[in-house]
Each structure stands twice: as structure tokens, then as C-alpha cells.
Amino acid sequence: MRPPWLAERLLDSFIENPEMSEDMLGDLTEEWHQRSESQGPRAASWWYRKQVARSVVHLLRSGCGPALTPALFGAALAAALPLLLFTGWAGLMTSIADLGMGMFGNGGGDGGETLPLTRTAPAVWAARALIASFVCGFVGGFLLGLLSRVAGMVRVTLLAASWVPCALALQIFAAEGWPEWYGGTLPVVLVLSTFAGGIGGVAMRWSGRRPSAHGGTRML
Amino acid sequence: MKKHSFGSLELTVLNAVARLGEEAYGLGIRRDVSELLGHDYSVGAIYTTLARLEEQGLLRSSTTAPLPMRGGRSRRQFRLSPAGRRALHEAERLAVRMLQLNEAGLA
Numbered sequence: 001m002r003p004p005w006l007a008e009r010l011l012d013s014f015i016e017n018p019e020m021s022e023d024m025l026g027d028l029t030e031e032w033h034q035r036s037e038s039q040g041p042r043a044a045s046w047w048y049r050k051q052v053a054r055s056v057v058h059l060l061r062s063g064c065g066p067a068l069t070p071a072l073f074g075a076a077l078a079a080a081l082p083l084l085l086f087t088g089w090a091g092l093m094t095s096i097a098d099l100g101m102g103m104f105g106n107g108g109g110d111g112g113e114t115l116p117l118t119r120t121a122p123a124v125w126a127a128r129a130l131i132a133s134f135v136c137g138f139v140g141g142f143l144l145g146l147l148s149r150v151a152g153m154v155r156v157t158l159l160a161a162s163w164v165p166c167a168l169a170l171q172i173f174a175a176e177g178w179p180e181w182y183g184g185t186l187p188v189v190l191v192l193s194t195f196a197g198g199i200g201g202v203a204m205r206w207s208g209r210r211p212s213a214h215g216g217t218r219m220l
Numbered sequence: 221m222k223k224h225s226f227g228s229l230e231l232t233v234l235n236a237v238a239r240l241g242e243e244a245y246g247l248g249i250r251r252d253v254s255e256l257l258g259h260d261y262s263v264g265a266i267y268t269t270l271a272r273l274e275e276q277g278l279l280r281s282s283t284t285a286p287l288p289m290r291g292g293r294s295r296r297q298f299r300l301s302p303a304g305r306r307a308l309h310e311a312e313r314l315a316v317r318m319l320q321l322n323e324a325g326l327a
């Protein structure tokens with residue numbers, strides 16, 4: 001029998017200092033064994049999960065101060081990333097449209113058929129922008145979760161939070177006539193996709209250092 | 221000499237480290253502090269406080285050999301540094317002085 005594996009990894013992903021991670025997880029494991037003998041493994045695991053949940057809140061609160069500078073840097077990057085992606089994506093779409101028009105002609109001359117090109121509705125553009133934002137947020141969160149050696153979820157949380165002002169600022173550049181729902185949906189999509197990607201990245205990192213069959217949980 | 225100002229948790233943690241001796245590691249400190257203050261502190265709250273006190277030079281720590289009951293992890297034991305001992309004495313002196321003033325005011 002051993003403590004809940006998922007809760008253990010979750011706590012580990014919120015601790016900035018690897019030594020502190022070892023100390024905290026060691027203490028929790030030791031107390032889990034003691035409680036497991038006196039109250040049973042189920043009660044001990046419940047206690048363990050509760051400790052992890054309370055500690056995560058505390059670690060996030062205390063970790064936000066020292067991490068403010070990286071958070072601001074992350075916010076600047078987060079603002080630049082969607083702008084770059086949007087520009088690249090819009091450029092690609094324009095090139096495809098130009099290529100299509102070049103291939104099929106634009107009407108007139110030598111009996112060429114006119115392609116029925118219609119102006120795309122703003123709602124469709126908004127939906128496309130949301131999909132691009134989802135991909136952008138997911139990839140950003142995933143890479144951050146995967147590449148962070150310690151406290152991946154703290155960084156993912158900061159990135160997700162930094163999307164909100166960026167998404168609100170981006171709406172200054174939104175074309176006139178875009179649907180009203182876009183303004184409220186964009187930050188939500190970015191935050192959720194970042195979390196989804198971050199959890200995926202952290203989980204993939206965890207899967208690479210699964211505990212051994214001997215029950216040893218020491219991480220290298 | 222540098223003056224330190226403490227919250228009740230920091231002071232209680234320093235006091236626990238001074239009293240617990242060999243048992244002054246995270247688990248023992250958490251139990252002692254929780255019992256004394258009547259609040260079940262999370263392991264995260266205790267360790268961030270310990271880290272802060274160590275950063276201020278009031279605590280020192282060393283690790284033991286890996287222990288099986290900790291899943292192969294070592295135990296970090298804390299002890300007061302000379303600065304920590306002075307800070308604790310200063311806090312005790314202040315508490316005694318306040319008590320004396322209160323008693324004098326009530327008499």
C-alpha cells in the first residue's frame with residue numbers, strides 16, 4: 001500500500017523547490033503510513049488528499065509573490081504569441097484565397113467561370129479565431145507543463161491568468177461588427193485550453209517518472 | 221543586531237524547533253504547532269514558514285539518510301541558529317514585559 005499517486009504528483013507539480021518537495025512528500029508519506037495503521041488506508045488517503053488540496057492553495061498564494069517577474073514576462077510573451085499566430089494564420093488564409101482566385105480566375109475573359117466568392121460573416125471569423133486561440137492556449141499550456149522541471153502547474157496557472165488581460169486587450173484590435181459573444185468567450189477559451197494543455201503536459205512529464213514496482217517513490 | 225518581527229505562526233514554529241530537538245522536522249513541528257495554536261495547519265503552510273525562517277537565517281537544517289517509511293526520502297531536521305535563538309529570547313522578553321505591564325495596569 002502507498003499514498004494516492006495522483007495527489008502526490010499534483011502536489012509535486014505545485015512546489016517550486018525540489019528539496020522542499022521531497023521534504024513535504026516525505027512527511028505526508030510518513031503520516032499516511034501512521035494513519036493507515038491506526039485508521040485504515042481509506043481514511044489515510046482521504047486525509048492525504050485533503051492535505052494536498054489545502055497545501056496547493058497555500059503554495060499558490062505564497063508562490064505568486066516571488067514569481068511576479070516571470071509572470072509579467074510570461075504575460076508579455078502571452079500577448080505576443082496570439083498576435084503572431086493571428087498574423088501568420090491570417091496571412092496563410094489570404095495566400096490560400098489568392099491562390100484559389102488565381103487558379104479559378106476572377107471572372108471575365110476567355111469564358112472563365114466566375115467563382116461565387118462571398119464575404120465571410122464576422123461570426124465565422126470569430127469562431128475561427130476562437131479555434132485558433134484554443135490551439136494556441138493548449139499548445140502553450142502543454143509545452144509549459146511538459147518543460148517545467150518543477151512546479152509546472154504554478155507556471156500554467158500564471159500563464160492562464162495572464163491570458164485574461166491579454167485577451168481583453170486583443171479586443172481593441174477586433175474588427176468592427178464582430179459578434180458580442182466573442183469578447184466574453186475568448187478569455188474563457190484561452191484559460192480553459194491553457195489548463196487543459198498544462199494538465200496534459202504535466203501528466204506526460206509524470207508518466208516519464210512513474211514510481212518503481214518496489215514502492216519506492218523517491219524522484220531523481 | 222537585526223530586529224525580526226514575527227507572526228504567531230512563525231514564532232510558534234521557532235518555539236517548536238527549540239523544544240523538539242531530534243523531533244524538529246516537518247511532521248513533528250506541524251503536530252506541535254497545530255496542537256498549541258488549536259488549528260490544523262497544512263503541511264504547505266508549515267514548510268513555507270520553515271523556508272522563510274531559514275532564509276532569514278533563523279533556522280538551520282540538515283538531512284538524514286533516506287528512510288523506508290518516508291518512501292525512500294530523507295528527513296530534514298531543523299535547529300535554531302544563534303540568530304534564531306536570540307530572536308526567540310527577544311520575543312520571550314517582550315512577552316514577559318507585556319505581561320508585567322498588564323499586571324501592573326490591573327493592580
